[in-house]
Amino acid sequence: MTNVINNNYLISKKARDAVADVLGYEIEKLQIKPVSGGYSRNRRSVVGRDDTWVFVKEVDTTLLPNGGKEEKWWLKKDNLCVGALNKIAPEFVPEWSRLELGGHVLIMPAYIKEDGWLWQLPKYIKLQNKYIEAVLNVTKKLETVNFKDSEIKKMQLQTYFRDKIGYDEGFDQIIKSKTVRNKLLEKFVSLKNEYPESDQLKYDQVIILLNNKNEQKELKNIATNLTKQPNDCFGLCDVRSDNIAYNTNTGQIKLVDWNWASFTPNNFGSTEFLIDMARQGVDIKAWFNSINIELLVTLIGYWLKSCINKPLAPGNNLRDMQAISAANALSIYNLIK
Ligand SMILES: Nc1ncnc2c1ncn2[C@@H]1O[C@H](COP(=O)(O)OP(=O)(O)OP(=O)(O)O)[C@@H](O)[C@H]1O
Ligand SMILES: [Mg+2]
Structure with missing residues (x-):
């Protein structure tokens, strides 16, 4: 599979393995889809199967200066904010989010068009x-x-x-x-x-x-x-x-x-x-x-x-x-x- 679509890079095999673990599926059974939008240099994909889909953002250390230090902090801050806001204004943020692979990967529920999301x-x-x-x-x-x-x-x-x-x-x-x-x-x-x-x-x-x-x-x-x-x-x-x-x-x-x-x-x-x-x-x-x-x-x-x-x-x-x-x-x- 090609891993770049209109400059939108899909997540790496390592990240897909981590997602498979989180979802409890074998990696072969996971589908992976590109997403539109976004201006950062992170990799992103919607990953899952049947009714279970997550959105995954990955800091690509090979693509970024400084081993992606700044981007890693962005994922960390994003994750902290979603956690904190879930206690105060849960309706406006993803229901959950989590960091994997030493903070290189952020996972959250996917909001996809099949469920009415635009x-x-x-x-x-x-x-x-x-x-x-x-x-x-x-x-x-x-x-x-x-x-x-x-x-x-x-x-x-x-x-x-x-x-x-x-x-x-x-x-x-x-x-x-x-x-x-x-x-x-x-x-x-x-x-x-x-x-x-x-x-x-x-x-x-x-x-x-x-x-x-x-x-x-x-x-x-x-x-x-x-x-x-x-x-x-x-x-x-x-x-x-x-x-x-x-x-x-x-x-x-x-x-x-x-x-x-x-x-x-x-x-x-x-x-x-x-x-x-x-x-x-x-x-x-x-x-x-x-x-x-x-x-x-x-x-x-x-x-x-x-x-x-x-x-x-x-x-x-x-x-x-x-x-x-x-x-x-x-x-x-x-x-x-
Ligand atoms: N939870 C999600 N479910 C489904 N699609 C998503 C989700 N989060 C983001 N997307 C899709 O990915 C696109 C880019 O996501 P996001 O804004 O998080 O990327 P980014 O790399 O942080 O870009 P930037 O920092 O420049 O905004 C969104 O416009 C949307 O199309
Ligand atoms: Mg964005």
């Missing part, structure tokens, strides 16, 4: 609205979740926002460096050639920003205010449709990928989710009041800075996704301001 924005507009409302409701409820200080420390729930986004100097770099502006101009001109016509206006808005110092300074000032906001709302910090299982029969939501989970200012989850919805072509005007403007603007600077970094791996499209997200966040800002 991992993307529904196609029908009416269902789209229900989906968006359901996700916003979950992000709002999660904001009030609290943990003991010892858990916050153990799961490192107080670093992601502060270090990665709040004090990011994306706009400073754009303002100061012609090289950065030129790299970005090149990136967005090439996106205009590669991606659908409907998005062109959004890329044009970035190109206009890159040529306008006053606009860059205005955005920088708004972004600076973000760190003054209270940083006490819990969230997944990666709310995009490929991290959300939506049950079209029951309306239930399960969030996965807790490795970025953190305390943040309010409406972080709804803001990043609505940017993702805009990126996928949804008109999000009806939900503008769920957007944190300072955060929206900070994310523009953060993604612009990130999108010109080196690709994670050949064929990995994270950098394009960041550029497109920046363009969508900017187009939302231009509508709201």
Whole structure:
């Protein structure tokens, strides 16, 4: 069997053996299926048979720098968060998760289409609205979740926002460096050639920003205010449709990928989710009041800075996704301001 499908690597034989042990099946009797979505360099598969299926994510030490140290910590944090949240908000997380093979493999229940689960924005507009409302409701409820200080420390729930986004100097770099502006101009001109016509206006808005110092300074000032906001709302910090299982029969939501989970200012989850919805072509005007403007603007600077970094791996499209997200966040800002 080929083990790579559209840059999505299936889990290794070693990991399949571990799963067979957990499920109590012989490895020959297990089926293995690829999954769509995801931007990390982990291997992933849905594995099982009959009515018993699990989702498996594997840190591939051969593919990653540092023996996958960072990715191993992500699996560990994900596993800890799912465990902790199962005691507080079980309806929003997988029922269980466990680490195997010395922490290289994370296993959890599989949420598959045969059981009504969807991992993307529904196609029908009416269902789209229900989906968006359901996700916003979950992000709002999660904001009030609290943990003991010892858990916050153990799961490192107080670093992601502060270090990665709040004090990011994306706009400073754009303002100061012609090289950065030129790299970005090149990136967005090439996106205009590669991606659908409907998005062109959004890329044009970035190109206009890159040529306008006053606009860059205005955005920088708004972004600076973000760190003054209270940083006490819990969230997944990666709310995009490929991290959300939506049950079209029951309306239930399960969030996965807790490795970025953190305390943040309010409406972080709804803001990043609505940017993702805009990126996928949804008109999000009806939900503008769920957007944190300072955060929206900070994310523009953060993604612009990130999108010109080196690709994670050949064929990995994270950098394009960041550029497109920046363009969508900017187009939302231009509508709201
Ligand atoms: N429990 C699950 N059951 C079924 N499919 C799943 C499950 N968890 C994830 N998937 C599928 O795998 C895809 C990627 O999963 P996941 O987001 O966990 O990967 P990842 O490697 O962590 O990527 P990233 O960190 O970039 O988000 C999801 O979009 C979904 O299609
Ligand atoms: Mg993911």
